[in-house]
Amino acid sequence: MRLKHGGFTPKIDGRPVGDITTVPMPDRLILELKRNDITYEPAVQNGRRVDFGEPLATAAASGGTLVLPAPATGQVVLDEDRRRLVMQDPQAAATATGFSPLVHGRISSDEIKKTLARGGVWPFFYSSRDRGMPSLVGEEKPRSIVVNFILTEPFRARGKVVITRSWDRIVAGIRFLQRLVSDYGTIEIILTDRKHPVAQMMYNDLKGQAWVRFHSVPLTYPIENPRLLSETVRSLSSGMNGDDDIWVIDAQGIEAVGGCLGEGLPLHERIVVTGGPSAAGPRHFAVRIGTPLDSFVETIGSDATVLRGGLLNGAPVSVESAGVGYDDDAFFAMPRSGKRELLSFVRPGFGRTSFTRSFATSLFGGYDKQIAATLRGEPRPCIACGFCETVCPAGIMPQVIHRYLYREKTEEAEQAGLDRCVECNLCTYVCPSKIELRRQFTDAKAFIQKEKEEMLAVAARSGGGQSEGEEAK
């Protein structure tokens, strides 16, 4: 199994080593009340003491209530704008309030969903039909659940590291998934190589379970993209229809499922990596959610940018004031600005790697040591080099869509497959003209979305019964 189109993994310096360093419980936890673009409302009063597992904040979404559970026991101080809270003097606890270990043979899928939503685990699921978190209500079950252990973006916590650390929880989690899929549904496990010892271990532990299947994939970004992954699995499975629902969950998600259901421990810990050319000793860390970043993210050089998330999807974060979020797994550090090099365009280009082979490092198989938070060039008009089309994993032609949008032909851009874009950012990464394709596409999608909503609203006001039905959906 592999990507049907494109894909490309930049070779960047600062790959984290596989050992896990456990960060001790800090003296305060910083918890942001936002996750997956959903803002949570605080469920505790300022100054109150909460126990491990009690709800800190809630949000109504996907037909139910999502919860951010307290990752430890401690006293809560709420920020004035209610967007963030700090837990003073947090203490670990062996058992969580309101949770108890469940036996996978005996619970209903409804009970599983409710428990996962209370334990902060539900947002780890992706549904191909909902293009996001699956619904918490309804009887319908997915045809397959894809469990993905391959994370290729530079640099996210590696599936193998998570497997090695939490094997039992992962197996427990996979057994619980059985209750969530439809009759004769499958669990599809994505690994690199079936011969790898970790894969063998998994195979031996799960073999004989007719509903588990294994797939090996090459390490090409963005194979972990849930939308691509679900479509790739769909195309491999005969007898699966275009509208059959497929769910996707990654290594740490399934570990959290196993922990939450099998051991009664709500989401409270993450494996995160620090990586990139400016990361001091890039490696994996096991951290309590809320741990201030400055207690473990160390950078070299005076002027580093730290991205929350990987190189391709991350956004700058302030190390001094932020804490580890409920879904963080990567902190990428690189210099804020590069140095102005004399005649750099004729230099052989050591320490640089590119999608093209135009730098000396490409010949020797090295890693990019020079990357910085800059364009590394100047914005220019599109020259139609076609690099974006070659890397695009969605099989669309970003340069064509760019040209339509440049001429404000939104409709043609839509027909050319704008909504198939999975926002992997590769086109923007490789563009030699440094065009902000990602931003242009996101803006255009938002514009189209808004236009559609306005049209629906107009139709609803004029009393069209059909459009009301659409909205109710």
Place this chain on the structure above:
Amino acid sequence: MRRLLEAMRPLFEKGRPLAPFAAVFNAFDSLMYSIQVPTDGPPYGRDPIDLKRVMMLVVIALLPPFVASVYFFGYRILLMLLVSYVAGAIVEVAFALIRKEEISEGFFVTGFLFPLIVPPGLPLWMVAVGVAFGVLVGKEVFGGTGRNLFNPALVGRVFLALGYPTAMTSNWIQPGTGTWGRLVHTAASSITDAVTSATPLVLGKGGDYGSPLDLFLGRVTGSAGETSALAIIIGGLFLVGVGIANWRTVVSLLVTFTALSAILHLAAPQTVGPVWFNLLSGGILFGAFFMATDPVTGPVTQRGRYVYGIIIGAVTILIRSFSGFVEGMMFAILFGNICAPLIDEVIIRSQMRRFAREQ
């Protein structure tokens, strides 16, 4: 150097007397020192490839044919290059100042290509007129780099070919031989002592195909950079190898050309020369590696590049074989340029239909 540039920078700020020339200063500044523009949207890190590097790699790939042309035709080629750069730069800078846009690096390639695709004995003023016309009409009137329909260097060449047909078909120089080639000849003497009007393609029409080795090495008459197949292949493979020239165009063009000339040679051996002769003579290799691979004037879509190569390859051999012109590469590429938007349209529409079906 850095300090000198920084000291000069205030002179070009708004309101100062030199402000209108800020574009020139900025272009020079960013040419000398890589510029560091902070990113403000994901992905925050970017690939190190930029247009300066792309253009410079094309120039580096053109060095083998350029060196070969200097060897075979003398220092005159250096002079032509200088004239081409100066004349083209004047047009380019003037337009950048008028449009208040950045000076684009695309000109480095056009200015370097132009002397290599004209007869080596062409008067220097014609080089200047040709390149200026090419940049002006071929590129600037369309809005500059990235927006032009036709390859600017070829537009300049067509202009000269139509305006000065005799000069463009008679100023061929007999190539130098021996260790030093024409390097020891003075610029002035190389123009007078060995001018001829017969290129291998002209001779080939009469059934005289010459020696394959001479054609391969470039010991023949022809446009300055197009004679040495060896040098072109070295530079061309480099350009394809680093991933700048699109291999799709090169492969489909050369395969079509070779296949079609083989078929035509079998069908009409009197009219069409053997395959090796067709491949090694004239501008086919130079055009395939360096002109048809210009991304801006070719199709935008990758699948279109195959079609584009097929069209150019086929049209070239057809013009060569069945028209009054002995060489068809120039017209074939321009014809391909015209077809490019059409090819794109067909490919984009077919993809749109497929997407609509899959919905």
